[in-house]
Amino acid sequence: MSGDVLIVVGAGIVGAACAERASAEGFDVTLVEPGTVGGGATAAAMGHLIAMDDDPAELALSHYSLGLWNSLADLPQAQFSRCGTLWVAADERELAGVPAKLERLAAVGIHAEAVDSAALYQLEPALAPRLAGGMLVPRDAVVYGPAVAMHLVECAQARGARLLRDRALRLTRDGVELHGGRTLRGTVLVATGCALRELLPALPMRARKGHLVITQRYPGLLRHQTLELGYADSAHGSDDSSVAFNVQPRPTGQILIGSSREFDDAMDPAVSMPMLRRMLERSFRYLPALRGLDALRVWTGFRPTSIDGRPYIGRVPGMEHAWVAAGHEGLGITTALGTACLLLDQLLQRPTAIDAAPFDPARLAATVAA
Amino acid sequence: MNDATVRITVNGQPVEVAEGCSVAAAIARLGVPFRRSVRGEPRQPLCGMGVCFECRVCIDGVAGQRACMLQARTGMQVVTDG
């Protein structure tokens, strides 16, 4: 494929990862990004690399990606920290769900351990009293997404890729037209996250807003990314809005607090004080010590959400030259590297490392008129 | 203007200042850094008006307080991070 043109539209972590892989495979890559590299959802994300087990396809993609992340673990700017994930069970009912989770993780080869109440407090002494226990996934990790995206773009550039500061206006029969008036010819990969509809209106995409809070530095207070077991309900339920306890120790000693979810297709970045309060109250319930800590900043971000919650990775139905990698919801940092490999293997007509069918855009799309 | 004083401790050492003085002024009497920067440099107040956060110290167990924004009150226990 050496020398074939690939135009990657969007330099979030997904586009950046694809550009990096494509340049390594010998493509002549042009990245089109009007804003800051990694400045979209990627800049807002917690950067938790997590194996979510509630959907087998997503679990396979996460697991595949987590393996690939090892190659970036030593990159200083990635701020990679293998803090593990501690899932917390509020009561016996939630605890009863742990064995099934362990089994699902074990089935793909991910090691995890059940944690009883005593062990829970040894792992995280600051947790609220009377929690039932939980589950520890030691290999999960945390990274700093925007810096990784910048690094991946630099790798691609070092292999000759170009970064065009422009915005794609529409796909043409054999390429893409840019706002600046130029038209680029070649195979196009659309990786524009929440903005997917602008270029591919036939692929349903919604923006799911999330709030995050970062604190001053409090080293030692928290050691693991710590989530309530109810997180998956919040993440994958279809409720209009939900919050879940989800806190992360940053390598700086700061604590990053999530998470909230609400659909907001207008993508208003304003912080909603009522939503923020709901989210914080949820987190105080599990980690009361948070109350007295100082928050430095609150921000919002938008998770690109497909209609079934799984990303679109593959050829755009009905379009010979157009491919898509978008819609990773709250898992796109984790799954970006696997996404890139999965996409490149398909582009190069090679066998894929995991089953690509669950991510095939054709599963939902009305056929796009060519 | 008046002769009343307040007594606080800074890193365990007693310091006496005139009533109305800021915590920053009290700490300054010891000449110690107020905080260490991310890469370990000693820092002291820069702006004197609550903007720069160079004067952050721990007061009565609460970390990250701006010493230039608070008046010293008798009994306060201040810990610098330098």
Added chain:
Amino acid sequence: MAERYDVLVVGAGPAGLAAAQAAAGQGARVAVLDAQPRAGGQVWRHDVRHAPSAAAARGIHDGLKPPIEWLAGTSVVAAQGDALLVQTPQAARWLHYGNLVLATGARELLLPFPGWTLPGVVGAGAAQALAKQGWPLAGKRVVVAGSGPLLLAAATTLRAHGAHVVAICEQAEASALRGFAAGLWRWPGKLLQAGRLRLQLAGVPYRGGTVVQRALPAADGCLLRAVGIAGPRGTERLACDMLAVGYGLIPNMELARLLGCATQAFGAHAAVQVDARQHTSLDHVYAAGEACGIGGVDCARIEGAIAGLAAAGAAVPAGLLRRRGHARAFAAALRRTFALRPQVHALASADTLVCRCEDVTLGMLDGHADFRSAKLATRCGMGACQGRICGAALAELGRFPHAGSRPPLFPARLSTLAHAEPAS
């Protein structure tokens, strides 16, 4: 629990106090809040050793006179609808308003140069503020530097607190200063004030066209010992225990930005845009004083009074509007005189820290097209001051314009952010 004021004034400096007084005079229910424990703002800051001037004492007394409610040590953290979330060291609450007056004042423009992070290097206004709060200065040798009339005021205060002012180094050329002095007759009050300050500073060398190039540490590397200056007479070393260096003032814009007020350029920075009645672009929000551009205390008083009247729904006398015009003209003359020379923008080198919160050097920002990109890659501006120092400095140096603001406006307790909002 739901407090509601007809007029809520943010900032208890001369502008805010005048606004409170004017609004209360119209019978409005008024509260004034300030993050500082005492009212007065920067110019009228309480001095632990010296009695306030008659003007300050009167201004503070009249601006806080009951039934005006005075909320000391109260910081605005966030906003929603017609309410502000505020916190004190102990508690949090929501304050509702009919009309809001932003009198958030200004802060010093502090610019990076080699050695500026050494203990002993402070702002010029900062030195004055610290002195008034009881910072030990007796017998200390201080170099006052930077730009603007604040240097004279700072030097006077430092002297009154027992410091030995070694020199005042003003970056503006002596010729520009002479031109300005010649025009002062148009503002007789200012002429008097300048004359008085010079008298109080008798014997202190005032050097025009002179900048501090670097602050030099003592042998232990941790404390200021001297500064290197450059002026018409070449370079020189001045031994000192403190360097008080500030490059003028810039408006505090965080709350205005958070609310979404339209802004206008103020040099490389921004000021709140207001109309003749001090009305911002938002229906229920007024602004007065330095937040609208640096104008000095007289201007702040006049604008505060206008904003207070307007926010209380009263008519604004034409005389006030005229006096504001005169005061603003003086401010414009000041800005011309003390415009920063390119030399000042070139003091920092690639290895000079620009973000003091996260220890990011100027050189680390190379290659980034905007502040956002630089921030995401280097953490510049992500620390405790949220870019208040480095963001303003980078804007002044022509690197990146300063961006918007996000809650909390100041680091705030998480329990404050979760504080329930009473029904409006």
